[in-house]
Amino acid sequence: MTRHDVDLLVLGGGPVGLYAAYCAGFRGMSAVLLDSLPRLGGQIAAMYPEKPIFDIAGFPSVKGKDLVDRLTEQALRFPIETVLGERAQTIEVDETARRRFTVVTSAGTTIACAAIVITGGIGHFTPRPLAGSADFMGNGVEHFVTDPDAYRGRRVAVVGGGDSAVDWSLLLEPIAESVLLVHRRAAFTAHPYSVEMLGRSRVDVVAPAQVTALGGQGRLDWVEVTRADAAPERRAIDSVVAALGFTANLGPLLEWGMDIEARRYITVDSTMRSSIDGVYAAGDIVGYPGKVRLISVGFGEAATAVNNALHAMHPEQDLFPGHSTDRMPTLAAAGAID
Numbered sequence: 001m002t003r004h005d006v007d008l009l010v011l012g013g014g015p016v017g018l019y020a021a022y023c024a025g026f027r028g029m030s031a032v033l034l035d036s037l038p039r040l041g042g043q044i045a046a047m048y049p050e051k052p053i054f055d056i057a058g059f060p061s062v063k064g065k066d067l068v069d070r071l072t073e074q075a076l077r078f079p080i081e082t083v084l085g086e087r088a089q090t091i092e093v094d095e096t097a098r099r100r101f102t103v104v105t106s107a108g109t110t111i112a113c114a115a116i117v118i119t120g121g122i123g124h125f126t127p128r129p130l131a132g133s134a135d136f137m138g139n140g141v142e143h144f145v146t147d148p149d150a151y152r153g154r155r156v157a158v159v160g161g162g163d164s165a166v167d168w169s170l171l172l173e174p175i176a177e178s179v180l181l182v183h184r185r186a187a188f189t190a191h192p193y194s195v196e197m198l199g200r201s202r203v204d205v206v207a208p209a210q211v212t213a214l215g216g217q218g219r220l221d222w223v224e225v226t227r228a229d230a231a232p233e234r235r236a237i238d239s240v241v242a243a244l245g246f247t248a249n250l251g252p253l254l255e256w257g258m259d260i261e262a263r264r265y266i267t268v269d270s271t272m273r274s275s276i277d278g279v280y281a282a283g284d285i286v287g288y289p290g291k292v293r294l295i296s297v298g299f300g301e302a303a304t305a306v307n308n309a310l311h312a313m314h315p316e317q318d319l320f321p322g323h324s325t326d327r328m329p330t331l332a333a334a335g336a337i338d
Contacts, residue, residue, distance in 0.1 A: 001108040004081055005099060006030040008309060009111050011088055012119035014042020016283035016298035018071035020117050023306040025078025027321055032111050033080055034103075036087040041068035043121055047144045051167050055294045083109055089252050093276075100278065115309040118253070118266060118274075118281040119302060126249075130159055130242035132214050140220025141240045151176050151239055157223050158182070159211050160243035166190035168241055169203045180235060182225055183207040214240065250285075261287045272305035278312065280305035 006029075010020045013035030024031040037046055041064075044051075049065035056062055086105035094100050099112035127143040145151070145168045156176045158169045161183035167190070169181045181198070186208045188195045198205065206225055212232055213224035223240060226232045254260060259267040259275040265287025272280045282301035284293050291297075303321075311319045 001110060002083075003110045003112070004032045004083070005112045006032050006081070007114050007313065008032075008306070009034060009101070009103060009113040009116045010119060011103075011116060012042065012121060012283070012285075013037065013040045013082070013084065014044060014119065014121050014283070015067060015071055015295050016121075016302050017042065017117075017119035018068070018075045019299050020119055020282060020302035020306050021080045022071070022075040022078070023303050023321070024117075024310075025075065025080055026324065027306065027310050027317075029306075029310060031078075031080050032083055032113070033075070034083045034086065034088060034105065034111065036085065036106075038085040040072050040082065040084070041065070044068055047146075048164070049146055050148050050171060051145075051164075052171075053295065055296050057296055083111070087251065091256050114278070114313050116279045117272075117302065117305045117309060118279065118285060119283045119298070120250070120253070121284045127242070127246045128244040130211060130214075130240070130244060132212075133240065133242060136214055136216070136220040136240070139218075140216065140238065141214070141242060143242050145171065145241055148172060148175060153177050154238040155236060156180070156239045156241065157211065157235065157237045158241045158243055160245070161185055161188045161190065161207070162243065162245060163190045163194065164245075165241075165243035166194045166198050168243060170194065170197055170201060172241075173201050173203050179203045180225075180237065181205045181207075182209050182211050184210050211240070265291075270304075271308040272301050273308065273312075278309070280309055 008024045008029050008031040010017050010033045013033050021031055021033045044064040045068050051064050052061045054061055086107045088103050089106050090104045092102040099114050101113050103111045133141045148171055151172050152175045154176055155178050156172055157180040158165050159182050169179050173179050181203050209225050209227040211223050212226040215222050222234050223237045224232045224234050261267055266274050266281040266285055268274055268281050268286045272282055274281055282305045283298035307319055307321055310317055
């Protein structure tokens, strides 16, 4: 079985994890970046590669895939090891060892490390199914829009009322023949600005209503939409995007012994340290009073976690890493921090 021996394990390969890996490399730490998905980028790469993101400082709008590409380029300028398609399973703690944590993955890979930063987002996620859609999954029904061009000229129905449903409706509106958005409530939970844009678009919004049936000969070609107190109406549709959210589970992390609120959020202090000394967390997976769940906030938490982890391992090391602009010539010349 493969074994890695490093200073830091970053658990989660999404945007916050990639930035944590960069921070580790910038401070001269050896690191492994572990993610259960087969490629870097986390949920954004898997679910929202074409979705515009508006809360990244300095970018009025950036596509998910472009953000992941830039973060990957930034992180992997350092010799960061990546372990993909494997899930962290067990942890052993030996306070007497130089690498006091030993994490074993679902594939049997062993990672010995001095500290851990968990950036696992919402953990393992499973899309919520659309009733009656099982026979058409992958054949007219999808949960995510990974390639907008596949919907060009098609009649599309999006089901849901959150950010994903509204954002995908707006994304597909210019290229699809038509977009029908069905939501079971009158009010949407998406960001108010997106809902305002929806009202100015040509998307056909039907709410409150539900998709009560789907049909077709071999492939989806119609949906039945039922409004409250109205007879069902059949609509000709080529594609359905079921954006009904997902269920999340932290899985084996729940057994690691950390304080976890509502089986969902890892409790951390101002250094981003969990209740286990040496284990830190950042991003959507953490909880504390006043927490704001934005990617931009997660970047700051990742930097805080990594620099505090290094300082805890080596108290002689300054907590403040210095400014990257002061050190880039060294990075460019040597490929690492002197």
